[in-house]
Each structure stands twice: as C-alpha cells, then as structure tokens.
Amino acid sequence: MNRLTTSWGEFDLTRFPEDPRDTLRAWDAADEYLLRHLEEVSPSGTVVVLGDRWGALVTALAALSPVQISDSFLGREATRANLARAGVDPSAVRLLTTQDPPPERIDVLLVRVPKSHALLEDQLHRLAPALHEGTVVVGTGMVKEIHTSTLQLFERIIGPTRTSLAVKKARLIFATPDPSITPGPSPWPCTYTLDGDSSAVSGRTAVNHAGVFCADRLDVGTRFFLRHLPGPGAPGRRIVDLGCGNGVVGLAAALTDPDAELLFVDESYQAVASAEATFRAGAAPGTKAEFRVGDGLSDVAPGSVDLVLNNPPFHSHHATTDATARRMFTDARRALRPGGELWVIGNRHLGYHVTLRRVFGNSELIAGDPKFVVLKAVKR
Numbered sequence: 361m362n363r364l365t366t367s368w369g370e371f372d373l374t375r376f377p378e379d380p381r382d383t384l385r386a387w388d389a390a391d392e393y394l395l396r397h398l399e400e401v402s403p404s405g406t407v408v409v410l411g412d413r414w415g416a417l418v419t420a421l422a423a424l425s426p427v428q429i430s431d432s433f434l435g436r437e438a439t440r441a442n443l444a445r446a447g448v449d450p451s452a453v454r455l456l457t458t459q460d461p462p463p464e465r466i467d468v469l470l471v472r473v474p475k476s477h478a479l480l481e482d483q484l485h486r487l488a489p490a491l492h493e494g495t496v497v498v499g500t501g502m503v504k505e506i507h508t509s510t511l512q513l514f515e516r517i518i519g520p521t522r523t524s525l526a527v528k529k530a531r532l533i534f535a536t537p538d539p540s541i542t543p544g545p546s547p548w549p550c551t552y553t554l555d556g557d558s559s560a561v562s563g564r565t566a567v568n569h570a571g572v573f574c575a576d577r578l579d580v581g582t583r584f585f586l587r588h589l590p591g592p593g594a595p596g597r598r599i600v601d602l603g604c605g606n607g608v609v610g611l612a613a614a615l616t617d618p619d620a621e622l623l624f625v626d627e628s629y630q631a632v633a634s635a636e637a638t639f640r641a642g643a644a645p646g647t648k649a650e651f652r653v654g655d656g657l658s659d660v661a662p663g664s665v666d667l668v669l670n671n672p673p674f675h676s677h678h679a680t681t682d683a684t685a686r687r688m689f690t691d692a693r694r695a696l697r698p699g700g701e702l703w704v705i706g707n708r709h710l711g712y713h714v715t716l717r718r719v720f721g722n723s724e725l726i727a728g729d730p731k732f733v734v735l736k737a738v739k740r
C-alpha cells in the first residue's frame with residue numbers, strides 16, 4: 361500500500377488484485393501532475409475521468425462527484441477498493457465502462473492517456489458530442505506515452521491542442537473544444553475477414569472494438585494456436601476461452617464442437633463485446649455461449665469446466681506477464697474437473713512449461729516452432 365498526498369487529502373491506494381509482493385504504486389507522476397494542475401483551476405460541473413488506471417484520480421477527486429470511464433475490470437475493482445478505503449460514499453462516484461453510454465454533457469474532461477491509441481481515438485469520438493465550448497479538457501501521461509499522433513487525435517476530434525512542460529517525465533495536454541469540428545463517426549469497431557490460413561475460423565469475421573489485442577489482423581501466435589487446438593470432445597462439454605480478446609479462439613472451438621457450451625472471459629469490456637460480436641457473426645445458430653467480464657476464472661465454480669483455452673497476456677513488463685499467466689493457470693486448475701485440460705499458447709522463451717508443471721504437476725508439448733509453443737496440462 362502507498363499513500364498519495366494531494367490538497368484534497370491523503371489516500372492509501374492499491375492496484376487490483378492486491379499482491380503484497382507488488383511494489384508498483386497505483387498512480388504515477390502523470391496522475392500527480394494532473395492533480396496539482398487541478399488544484400489551481402478548481403474544476404466544477406460534470407467531471408469525467410477517462411482511463412484512470414487504478415482509480416487514483418477519482419478517489420482524490422471524489423468531492424467533485426466525478427464519473428469514471430474505464431475499460432478494465434481490474435481497474436474498476438481497484439477503484440472500488442480505493443474509494444471504500446478512503447471512506448467515499450459509493451454513490452458519489454459513477455463508474456462507467458467504455459461500453460456504457462457516456463454522460464450527455466461534460467464540463468470537465470480529464471484523460472489519463474491510455475496505452476492504446478485506438479481506445480483513445482474511439483473514446484474521444486464517443487465523448488466529443490458531450491463537450492461544449494466551455495468544457496475544460498486536460499490530458500495527462502508520461503512523456504513516453506504521448507506521441508505526435510496522440511496530440512493529433514485531440515486536435516482532430518476536440519480542437520486546438522497544446523502541451524505543458526514535462527515534470528518528472530510527465531506532461532499535460534490542453535485541448536480547447538472547437539464546436540465547428542465534425543470529426544465524423546468513430547472508425548471502431550474494426551472488422552476483418554479471417555483469411556484461408558486461419559484453420560476453423562477461415563472466412564469468418566473478426567470484430568474488434570478499440571483497444572483489443574491485435575485489433576487489425578490475426579496475431580501470429582493466435583494463428584499458431586488455431587492450427588493446434590484440440591479436436592472435438594464429448595457433446596455438451598464446457599469450454600472456456602480465457603482472456604478471449606476478440607474471441608476467435610473460442611469461436612474456433614465452437615465451430616469444432618457445436619454441441620459444446622462456451623464461456624468467453626476477459627478483463628476488458630471492449631474485448632468481451634468484441635468476442636460476443638465475433639461469435640454472433642460466425643458461430644452456428646444454437647451454439648451455447650456466455651460472455652463474462654471478470655478477473656480470470658475467479659467466479660467460475662470449481663470443477664465445472666472440461667477445457668480451458670488460453671493465450672495469456674504478454675506485456676513488456678516481464679514480471680507482470682508471468683504473474684498474470686500464473687494466476688490464469690492456477691484459476692484454470694481450480695475451474696477444471698478432474699481429467700479436464702488447459703491448452704496454452706506462449707512465446708517459447710517464457711518457459712510456461714515450467715509454470716504449468718508447478719501448477720498442474722504435468723505439461724505436454726503439443727506443437728512448437730522457433731517462436732511459439734502450444735502446451736497441454738491435465739488436471740489429475
């Protein structure tokens with residue numbers, strides 16, 4: 361736990377899930393810079409915070425009754441915990457997802473620049489109609505996250521844009537709404553047809569809401585996974601696409617096993633919406649499927665699943681990557697019935713076979729090329 365000190369108070373903040381070994385803070389210099397700037401401008405009216413990672417901004421600004429817009433289930437859980445720890449009445453802060461309709465009128469728009477340029481583009485398109493000439497728009501991010509293309513998005517969708525000086529490697533973005541700008545509709549979701557080399561999903565349509573993993577083409581690892589997925593199993597078996605992204609892996613399983621019951625899970629609202637759209641466009645009518653936003657399989661009953669398919673997230677932050685994959689494997693083991701299987705794709709160098717052996721006691725190599733491996737672990 362770390363303490364953020366602001367003129368609105370001091371706040372003990374954590375990420376989600378809480379991990380005592382995790383030394384990473386729930387805010388950064390970009391959040392601090394924005395909060396210091398707001399002390400000078402005294403914002404009022406409807407305050408919307410887009411992309412607040414772990415809820416540091418809305419927790420510090422709770423007195424302004426802000427609206428948070430987030431694409432992350434983990435981020436929202438962290439926000440709820442941080443607000444509760446700060447003693448904030450839950451009704452004081454509205455938590456919206458990127459899929460919810462935004463407020464109709466926004467007086468102050470605060471944007472923590474998200475990692476995904478596409479998500480920023482899509483959300484600015486969605487929020488622009490709610491802005492008016494007097495709306496105060498302030499973005500914030502670390503210098504390395506703010507590119508010329510980021511500023512061009514603000515400029516093109518909102519209006520004239522300038523940046524502040526950098527402080528502690530963070531920068532603010534100031535955009536002045538220009539009512540004469542008509543940015544047109546959001547280019548998202550992006551839809552493409554899966555080519556003839558996409559195994560069971562060849563010729564189907566992948567629907568990608570902004571910000572999902574590899575939104576404009578089939579990822580090479582996913583393509584390799586599709587080539588080596590298990591064949592049909594017993595009728596009615598329960599299959600989970602864990603970390604489903606746009607859902608092509610689960611769709612492939614549904615096409616191979618039309619009698620199966622599918623569950624698509626992701627922590628991103630955009631991903632789950634994409635998976636549902638991809639499934640509806642490509643699955644045989646009558647195939648059973650459920651779409652759930654959540655943290656891994658934490659809310660799936662133990663021993664209730666026959667097969668888990670998983671392409672774990674791969675971030676540049678190495679420690680985080682391993683931690684999420686390990687949690688996903690542990691979740692899968694708990695959710696599987698005895699004899700149930702987890703199939704995983706990963707970069708060869710990540711050594712998932714070691715983690716699987718630790719969690720399941722076994723790991724079998726199904727396929728490999730110089731870059732990727734597909735591994736199977738069985739719940740004994």
Ligand SMILES: C[S@@+](CC[C@H](N)C(=O)[O-])C[C@H]1O[C@@H](n2cnc3c(N)ncnc32)[C@H](O)[C@@H]1O
Pocket residue numbers: 434573579582602603604605606607608609625626627628631654655656657671672673674684
């Ligand atoms: C490498 S992508 C795989 C996407 C898709 N299954 C594919 O193979 O193309 C990993 C996915 O895991 C999701 N993810 C990350 N952390 C998660 C968590 N704690 N619970 C559920 N999904 C998570 C990410 O949002 C992302 O969509």
